Each structure stands twice: as C-alpha cells, then as structure tokens.
Amino acid sequence: MNRRENMVRSLILAAAVLVLAAGYIGATGQSEGESYPSRPITYIIPFNPGGQSDITAQYQKPGLEEALGASVVIKYVPGAGGAVGWANLVKTEADGYTISGNNIPHIIIQPLVRDNAGYQTEDLVPVYCFQTTPIGLAVLKSSPYQTLEEFIAHAKAHPEQITVGGSGTHSGHHLALLQLEYLTGASFTYIPSTGAAPSVANFLGGHTQALFANSDDLVGHRDEITVLAIGTDKAFPALAGVKTFKDQGINMTAGIDRGVCAPPGTPESVIRILEDAFDEVTRKPSFVSKMEELGFVMQYMKSEEFTRYIAEKKREMEEALRTLGEIR
Numbered sequence: 001m002n003r004r005e006n007m008v009r010s011l012i013l014a015a016a017v018l019v020l021a022a023g024y025i026g027a028t029g030q031s032e033g034e035s036y037p038s039r040p041i042t043y044i045i046p047f048n049p050g051g052q053s054d055i056t057a058q059y060q061k062p063g064l065e066e067a068l069g070a071s072v073v074i075k076y077v078p079g080a081g082g083a084v085g086w087a088n089l090v091k092t093e094a095d096g097y098t099i100s101g102n103n104i105p106h107i108i109i110q111p112l113v114r115d116n117a118g119y120q121t122e123d124l125v126p127v128y129c130f131q132t133t134p135i136g137l138a139v140l141k142s143s144p145y146q147t148l149e150e151f152i153a154h155a156k157a158h159p160e161q162i163t164v165g166g167s168g169t170h171s172g173h174h175l176a177l178l179q180l181e182y183l184t185g186a187s188f189t190y191i192p193s194t195g196a197a198p199s200v201a202n203f204l205g206g207h208t209q210a211l212f213a214n215s216d217d218l219v220g221h222r223d224e225i226t227v228l229a230i231g232t233d234k235a236f237p238a239l240a241g242v243k244t245f246k247d248q249g250i251n252m253t254a255g256i257d258r259g260v261c262a263p264p265g266t267p268e269s270v271i272r273i274l275e276d277a278f279d280e281v282t283r284k285p286s287f288v289s290k291m292e293e294l295g296f297v298m299q300y301m302k303s304e305e306f307t308r309y310i311a312e313k314k315r316e317m318e319e320a321l322r323t324l325g326e327i328r
Helices: 003-028 052-068 080-089 106-113 148-157 172-184 196-204 215-220 268-282 285-294 303-323
Strands: 041-045 072-076 098-104 125-140 163-167 189-193 210-214 225-230 255-262 297-302
Touching: 041 052, 041 080, 052 072, 052 098, 052 125, 052 215, 052 255, 052 268, 052 285, 080 098, 080 106, 080 255, 098 106, 098 303, 106 303, 125 148, 125 172, 125 196, 125 215, 125 268, 125 303, 148 172, 148 225, 163 172, 163 196, 172 189, 172 210, 172 303, 189 196, 196 210, 210 215, 215 225, 215 285, 255 268, 255 297, 255 303, 268 285, 268 297, 268 303, 285 297, 297 303
Parallel strands: 041 072, 041 098, 163 189, 163 210
Antiparallel strands: 098 255, 125 210, 125 225, 125 255, 125 297
C-alpha cells in the first residue's frame, strides 16, 4: 500500500471515529469520558416564585452546587396546579440536567381529574422527598369567626358565602377544602391562586375571608391571623395552642409532601448521584434548623422508598377523590 493510500485510509478512519463520537454525544448528552454533572442543572419549580417549593429550593441551591460540583439554575414554570411544569419536564432530555420539584398530592391528582394533564404520575421519576408541610385553616384577626365551630356554623347557614383561598385547583389546599365540606356538610367558594405566595397575599389583602395555607405561612403570619385548625394527627409544635381538626371532631388530616423528580428514562446512575446530593443537603444541621424554624417537617426518603410512598398515596387519593365525587 503506497503513502497516498495510507493517508486516505487514515482520513476515512478518523472521519468514522468522529461520526461515532457525535452519535454517542447526541444520544447521551455527553461524551464517554465526561462525568455527570459537567454543566448547569435546571431545577424547575412548577409554581410561582416565593412559595414553599421556591423557598426550599433557594436554601438547597448552595449545598446542591457544592455536592454536585455544578451550577443549579432555578426556573419557574407555574400553572394548572403544577401540571404545566411537570408536562414540561417529561418532554426534556432524560440526562439529569433538568429536574423538578414535585408535590404530593398535586402530582397524583392532576392526571386523575384532567383529560390531558400532559403527564402521568408514573412518568415522573422520584429522586428524593425532603419535607412535609402540614396544612391549616386560617382567618384574619379581624374576622367574625374566631373558632372552627363558628366558621362551620356560618357556612352551613349561608352556603358558599365564605370565600376560601388556596394554591391551585385539585391541589393539597383544594383537597383539604373538599374534605372539610364533605365531612361537615358546609359549603364554601374556593378562590385558587397559581401558588402559595399569591394566595397568602390575596388573603392578607382581604380578597378572601379564609385561607388553607401551609404551615410555614401560618407560622410566618401568626401575629396577623387566627389559625382555626391544623391538619396534623396531633399538636404541631410550631403552632402551640392550635387544635387539630381531629381535636375538634372533624376526622381529617391535610398536608403536602415535597421532593424532587426527574424525566422518564433518566439513568439509574444519575438518579443515585442526585439522591445522594439531596440527602447530603437535607441532613445538614444548618438546613434542618432553618426548615424547622420556618415550620416545615423534615423527610429523608431516597428514590426507592419515595417511589413506594407515591404509589401508596395514589391508591389513597383515588379512593378519596371517588368518595368526594371528583372522579368516577
């Protein structure tokens, strides 16, 4: 073989190698020698800025960047009780560079009640569950109803007259109101917002007469409000003196579990790296103390346990929604 033929053969071989390498990078989003993560990670918050999901993500961000060795960019994709954000997530590349906050019961309820939520609960790959937020019912200090008994009595006597705010439709807050109506026979007018922050602002501004809110908002505004009941099984230390619904004869609990998920098809190796990073951040004493100070309850569920938990909650939610007449 002469020199010219050798040169042509070498060029063909080099071109073939480049084509194969390009194909591999296109399929996986990174080259064989590139370790995950090697570029910024987008962390979708499927609600407005300023709510519990956003607040938690902002506190997580520095620790996640340190644990992962990559930048974390928080992106807000609100709408439809979180469904817009989750529908967006399932269409992204399953390479670990886009993740999303996920909220229970929201991720379960939306596909059950909407003709096309844009995703199914099982599409969202659970990575880690890091907190629970009890839900409570509150009125302003100036409200004529300063006990749950007075509140329910007026609602029964004047159906749909009392307006109650909350974050999203067919969300944790909406479900809590549906439960309260079902168990007491009272009826209210629900005023949903696109997130917790605007629902609280509407309430404090007098645009709704009552509010189903997360525990951290109840703690943060306790000087301005009266919390009529909290949706825990027993007394909630962060709101000393507030009775549970059960304490007052209404057999219900209410709360939102909060975690993070990835698109369908995300490699197990990537899930392991992400869950370890979230576990490291969630267990840091400085993070725990701040979350507890704000009124959150800590959770430490990795991917497998979180997956089982969601499946169990889905069975419970389907039964509850049928009982409440929201699905058949």
